[in-house]
Amino acid sequence: MKVMIRKNAAGELTAYVPKKDLEEPITDCQKPELWGGVVTLANGWRLELPEMPSDTRLPITVEARRLEG
Structure with missing residues (x-):
């Protein structure tokens, strides 16, 4: 699914899923770098x-995979 990763006004990373009209903060990263x-x-x-x-500029739209569970 297409996901836009960006920083909001407070400097927090957020993910926006256009197909679901969903924007949520990223609360946890498995790796120190995002990618x-x-x-x-x-x-x-x-x-x-x-x-x-690791130096990829934001905002950027990527193809991400939603994991179940």
Whole structure:
């Protein structure tokens, strides 16, 4: 699914899923860097993000995979 990753006005990372019209803060990252790991959103969704360079500029739209459980 397409997911836009960006920083909000408070400097927090957020994920926006256009297909669901859902925007949630990213509350947990599996890896120290954002890319190539699993992140958890405030609503409990877990998304697997693609590998990207650590200096990737935000905002960016990526193809993420939603994990069950």
